[in-house]
Amino acid sequence: MAEEVDRAMEAYPRAKARTLRFTxxxxxxxxxxxxxxxxxxxxxxxxxxxxxxxxxxxxxxxxxxxxxxxxxxxxxxxxxxxxxxxxxxxxxxxxxxxxxxxxxxxxxxxxxxxxxxxxxxxxxxxxxxxxxxxxxxxxxxxxxxxxxxxxxxxxxxxxxxxxxxxxxxxxxxxxxxxxxxxxxxxLALRPGTDDRMRLGLAEFVAGEEMDRYQGFWWSPDSKALLVEHTDSSDEPIWYISDPANPQVGPRARRYPQALTANARVGLSLVLLGQDDADPWVGEVDWDHQAFEYLAVVRWQDGHRPLLLVQNRRQTEDRILDVQVPDTRQGLEPGQNMTLLDPEVAPKVATRVLQEHGNDQWIDLVPGLPAYRPQGGLVDAFIDTEADTTRLRLDGRIFSPAGCQIRQVLSVEDRDVLAVVSTDPRSFDLMRLGYDGSIHVLNRLPGVWSASRAGHGIVVSGRTMASAQGQVRHCYLGADGDLDRLGAEGLGLVGEARPDSSARQTGEPVRPEHQDRPDRRAVDAGHINSQGAMSAVLADTSSDPGFTPNVDFVRMGQHELFAAIVRPSESSPYASADSLPVLLKPYGGPGAQQVVFNQSYYWESQWWADQGFLVLTADGRGTPGRGPAWDRAIFEDMAQVTLDDQLEALEALPDFAPEADLGHVAMIGWSYGGFLSALSVLRAPDRIHAACAGAPPTDWTLYDTHYTERYLGLDPAVYRRNGIIDDAPSLRRPLMLIHGFADDNVSVANTLRLSGALMAAGRPHTVLPLTGITHMTNDETVAENLLILQRDFLREALKNKTD
Missing domain, CATH: 2.140.10.30 (Dipeptidylpeptidase IV, N-terminal domain)
Structure with a gap:
């Protein structure tokens, strides 16, 4: 068994890339x-x-x-x-x-x-x-x-x-x-229109930051379409080039750079004619100057379309309904044929249904806003008194305090199915009744999601109990009642969950770890005693061949959720009295690393078996703990997120006496790369080496929707949160890694920091990745990235001097 683990550990870097992270x-x-x-x-x-x-x-x-x-x-x-x-x-x-x-x-x-x-x-x-x-x-x-x-x-x-x-x-x-x-x-753009205008495609910030990839939407009766059109003329032009192939010219693109203009987004209503009759085209009207972001478009059966629009700072939003005419009769003539001309098109009015405001920012909750089928608008509300993002029906709160809403999966007449956290490490499936009742569907804590239609549901989940996830299709019977997802045979619902006490007291529901069947024992389908048909979908994915050795802890003054990964039993470092510490955070807003999902810790286990004690801590700004926790980073995310990593590091010996705080390194990608570079620049006495992958070193080089949400519109705030000015402070080994084809975090971030370090006479290492985007799926690159970082940090910590 020990030899198998050792072989799996050696093969891990390449296997991770070859299998797309074992998916x-x-x-x-x-x-x-x-x-x-x-x-x-x-x-x-x-x-x-x-x-x-x-x-x-x-x-x-x-x-x-x-x-x-x-x-x-x-x-x-x-x-x-x-x-x-x-x-x-x-x-x-x-x-x-x-x-x-x-x-x-x-x-x-x-x-x-x-x-x-x-x-x-x-x-x-x-x-x-x-x-x-x-x-x-x-x-x-x-x-x-x-x-x-x-x-x-x-x-x-x-x-x-x-x-x-x-x-x-x-x-x-x-x-x-x-x-x-x-x-x-x-619908078509006018002949000769250049690529600054796009039709039916989501703009960059919609896909990158709003998780909206659609650019057009059918009406429920299949007689009309809403179609996005985007004019990026005012956005800066950026260029992506491939220096390894100088014969190939740079590729120009528009990029929504923070503190500069956004693309102008509009929405056309297309009423389809019978057979070959020309469609009627109107332009949906709202206050584009005050609300320039089109965040959500949803068109449900029996209801008018819903829009969620945001102001530039994301401190205000509006839920609108679009006043789609019932028929084409009596309408003023639409546009000439099918050519887009928003200025002359008839206006399609909108009506304000709800407005929200927050002095810092308002989060988008996937799946909202939405209508209940029989009527009533469901939206999200930031309850500052309860420190909870909650659900409302026509302005009345119905989800309990302490249940942080992450995503709404379906809105039905009897209930809402949502992904909810009472412990930020678990993304639970909950049925939330409009009477305030809750029903937790997953027996094990983990990362869960579902799709619901008619009388059926598909439940997907990953936990700490198994390397693989599970996707289970269930048909619930004629009434589609989720109560038919009983514990018998389904393994989704616990025998006893303290739903009623949580509902009465507001105390969080904290699921316990339990064993689960091996996912390879795929059943061919069965009917449980409550009438639900169920089957697990076949899975031929591989796993890394080892199980992470993880301890979950709460650390420091802020009770940070953290995971400590130690060397496996077969590793030569298993019983070491002293181990160098590797901090491996993301650490930034909007994303977590400390969750009940085994796959999150495979790479940490590989690092641990290379001779490190690995610590991952989710600091302030990470989701799942409530609006106050999220917003503690407002306009100061660099220092706050760094302080929390240092707080976790200081507390580490209380949980892991073998931690050698005299030899500490940090690695990360994207925001984690920024945090890694930040750590050796601003805390060189605590962090002694770092590898920073694709770091946004200058926040004016990142996109509007993400960056302005947290840093606002004051250039002085950007300078304080960037790290270019910190370059003269470098006195620890730093490796910068970046793909030249990255169109999310531009390689200009790394090059500007490297230039500032060179100007200050500070030695550092730059690892350029030609042809690589923000994702590093090339198996050779992915394998060598891990090995080169390991060797760099080993050498840096071995040669550390105070």
């Missing part, structure tokens, strides 16, 4: 569809297969479970492994951190009978048989085969597909066969 072969992007007896999902063929296929999970009339391959990219394309992906799609994948190939996203109609996706520059349709056990896939016939097919979305009734080329919004009417498909442009 290949696992089901993902699962979506319950139709009446809930079906779920569409993606999965590649094995633990090192990047090419993802489209699958269906279905229960037949006898309750037997089946997994049906709907579309295999290698059967559809001869060169599926070398697919030429359009630049706009590559940008979307970078924003969503998508590392797979093949079919990576899809769209399903309301009935769950038809699925569309883009592959190889073509538009494809999978038709599912009524019993769900077979399917056929064909390419839809398009008039212009040379145009990009971006973000296809099928109409709710399954009769049409809309997609964008970037300059045209196309609608394809699906025929009985390819010869009967009909395509037309329903």
């Amino acid at each position: 290949l072969g696992a089901p993902r992007s699962a979506l319950a569809v139709g009446d809930g007896s079906r779920a569409v999902f993606l999965r590649s063929d094995g633990p090192e297969d990047l090419v993802t296929g489209l699958w269906l999970s279905v229960f037949d009339q006898e309750g037997r479970h089946h997994e049906v391959l709907l579309a295999d990219p290698r059967a559809l394309l001869e060169d599926a492994d070398q697919e030429q992906v359009p630049a706009a799609e590559l940008a979307r994948r970078e924003r969503s951190r998508e590392g797979g190939e093949g079919i990576v996203t899809y769209s399903v109609d309301d009935a769950g009978d038809r699925v569309v996706f883009a592959l190889g520059g073509r538009l494809w349709l999978s038709l599912i048989a009524p019993d769900g056990l077979t399917a056929s896939t064909r390419a839809l016939s398009l008039e212009d085969s040379d145009s990009a097919v971006l973000n296809p979305a099928i109409s709710p009734d399954g009769t049409m597909v809309a997609y964008t080329t970037g300059d045209r919004l196309m609608v394809v009417t699906i025929g009985q066969d390819a010869g009967q498909d009909r395509e037309r442009a329903v």
